[in-house]
Amino acid sequence: MSPIIINDPFDPRIAAYRDIRERDLTRRNGQFVAEGEVVLNILTSTASLCRPISVLIDSRRFEGLQPVLQALDADVPVYAASQPVLDAIAGFHLHRGILALGAKPGPINAGSFLSALTDRSTVVVACGIGNHDNMGGIFRSAAAFGADGVILDERCCDPFYRKAIRVSVGAVLRTPIVAMGAAEQIVDRLLHQGVGVVAMTPSAEEPLRAARRNGPTAIVLGSEGPGLDPSVIARCRAVSIPMSGGFDSLNVATAGAIALHHFTRA
Template sequence: MNRELIEITDPYDERIAPYRDIRERDLVGRQGLFIAEGRVVLNVLFSTSRFRAQSLFLRDNRVQGARDLLERVPADIPVYVAGGEIMDEIAGFNIHRGIIAVGERCSSQTAEELLDSLPENALVVALSAIANHDNMGAIFRNAAAFGADAVLLDSDCCDPLYRKAIRVSVGAALKVPFAQAGKAQEMTALLHARGFDVLAMTPQGERDVSEVSLGPRTALLLGAEGPGLDSGLLEQWPTVKISMREDFDSLNVATASAIALHHIWLKR
């Protein structure tokens, strides 16, 4: 491997400023940038055209094992290397995976543009007020596993490109196209206008999701952990549920999405 590696010995080196105090900076947003970590996620990052890496940062003892990944990194992207103590001081915590990158969006589609780009037979996962990053990442992972064509998010959802959401999704947040679509009512109205049958998931649903007949375009609408979907949405759209014991309330939203998407995937 003839790749030039740039050694970092000063934790305040300005070249690695985007990696400094990762957790705190994630909380306030990165203005179109994001942190990706781990080899699985970075393999996705370097294989998609929707995002690109600005730089790569490796712990020195990870270089040998990352040679196959390094061969895929474009020549114009700098690769920084540091010892464990320096890397952890820069990040503000222990980067035990030892391999992270700063990524950026190459382009951003509107919700209308995204839906218009989908095939006639399409499945969309529509999310309302999903504020937990673990749930967001897991839902994206399930969407990728069961062939969803896109994810729409209302304005009350958290960012799928938050570091933890990307990590939990094992890179699916970088793979499955997504767009924000305003408030939940606006999002579902847009889906309906584009020919999607909206199915609102709730424990009190009218039919089990396994029993629903699917049209060519389906949108599975999921709400926040705990409160679920707004009552106005449940009154407006057909409701579906996952049947379970009557003495138990509900499933985690990410788990529910996996079960529902699996049923839909089998039917499709």
């Protein structure tokens, strides 16, 4: 296979990659841009839930990327450009030299997702996570511990933002994502389905290490700073990670990982 050489940053074939920093936050067409070899590997793997649309790379990387590029369907174009053209397209210095345009998976039906859960299932519920690093970190840990999916409330940022995908090491592309509205309604629906719903909150009396799961389990995480709303916590089994007296501050993605490790023990 040969790449399609791009010499003009305004070539319409690579328009979706132009000024990606600006577009990351406004893309509304079900597409996303991912970067880097690790993420491209996941996008082209059978585990991916997303469809690659095209790839844009630094020409010098074409040879080295053959193994992953050959995993692409024949109808997925591979564009190659010199580093200066690539930087002009992206709008900043793209030192990784690898971008891919993908199509997000179609929406997952909440009812189908919930009724497929088993006693061994673990899901993460992200509430009001607006920081892309934290969102990516939550997905990375969800994938590492084999969570069945991540449920997002209506106040979460888009996990398909380029930085969130990168921090997740591509986990966003292979994890079932269920958008389910307001946090209180999500919890009510999980409870109705017989899921044990655990809210991670520093204010809880029950320490995580004493908590045992009983059937399908959901781990509810709130944003750093404000944390989970009291109305959400009141509906859940509230669990805390005890911390050292003088410094009760744990990153939300880290707290989620500790809870996942705890509840997914063999």
